[in-house]
Amino acid sequence: MGHEIDVLVLGGAGVDTIVHVPELPVPFADSHMIRPGIVTRAGQSGDFVALGTSALGLRTHHLDLLGDDPEGDLVRALHQEHGIGLTAVPQPLGTKRAVNLVGPDGRRLSLYDATRAADTDRLPEATVRALAAVSRHAHVVITQPCAHALPALREAGLTISTDLHDWDGSHPYHEPFAHQADLVFLSTTALTDPERTMRRLTERGRARIVVATAGADGAYLLADGELTHIPAAPPPAPVVDSNGAGDAFAAAFLHAWLHGTPPHRSALHGTVAGAYACTIPSTRTAAIGREELNAGVAGLERSEQPGASYS
Structure with missing residues (x-):
């Protein structure tokens, strides 16, 4: 049977309110004048992955709980604007929201x-x-209640990916996602020994590919038992915000991987998309297109030093 959907995204639909602050941590004061202003827009992790895969031409559908509220309306409008299929399950508690x-x-x-x-x-x-x-x-996405959907996805025979974000390698909440996915993304932010955590994921779960993103230091790819460093891509414009960079990385990796691209080259796609995302102000939602992505990957391949493997 043919597939109508290339990527089904579960969870991670919501709204962010963006507040620019003079520094982090925020200095204590009675008040701060905020520029360029405070903006509320649709877009959390699942939204960004769906936006990224759709912009690259993958037929994408998003499933999550949404409230009958202004925040839910913003999420619905985002999907409609970008032509992304959305199945919204009613959430009486309201649409997920955050302040960044x-x-x-x-x-x-x-x-x-x-x-x-x-x-x-x-x-x-x-x-x-x-x-x-x-x-x-x-x-x-690792939002409640997506872990409970994993058995049905497995039974359907789909390949599964997830992003553990800033997991510390031990918190039990993340384990169902970590151990049921074929492809695992995570950040090195909270890891004292990224390689150890990555290898444990392949030993204890189903994952055969693990990617740990490391910001300006690029990323680490574990595939076929070999750990390889992936160089960071140069941003095409000044870096203004890291919000959504990991989601962009995952979307571009998936686009390449689902088209049969080997993991190493798929990771190059991820670094280029992640760097692009860092140049987009957090008040906007935009994803890299195929032409710019392919050009960025070609540039990386010309400059990459082969054989950068780590044991």
Whole structure:
């Protein structure tokens, strides 16, 4: 049976309020004058992955809980504007929202509203199975209640990816995602020994490819038992914000990988897309296109030193 959907994204739909601050941590004061202003826009992790894969030509569908509220309207409008399929399951607690404090150097601190989710939340199994039956791949965001959908995705025979973000390598919340995915992304931010964590993921779970992003230091790829350093791509414009860089990396990697590109070259696609995302102000939602992505990868390949492997 043919696939109607290339990438089914589960979870991670929501709204961010962007607040630019003079520095992080924010200096204590009675008040701060904020420029370029405070902006609320649709776009959390699942939204950004869906935007990225869709912009690169993958048929993308997004499934998540959304409230009947202004924030949910913003999420629906984002998907409609970019032609991304969306199945919105009613969420009485409201649409996920967060406040992102963004420093002058592009670093951010995210404050998530924990009142808009409950431990009992579930994506309807019948809906998950129906979408999985016509999908090729699922990218599962680590938001509640996506872990409960993993068995149905596995039974449908999809390949699965996930992004553990700043996991410390031990927090149990992340383990269902970490151990059920074929392809795992994570950040090195909270890892004291990235290689050890990456290898444990392949030993304890299903993952055969693990990618750990390291910001300006590029990324590390574990594939076929070999750990390789992937160089950071030069940003095409000044860096203004790191928000969404990891999601952009994942989307571009998936685009290349699902087209049969080897993991190393897929990771080059990821670094180029991640660097591009860092040049987009956090008040906007934009994804790299195929032409610019391919040009960036070609530039990296011309300058890359072969054989940079680590044991």
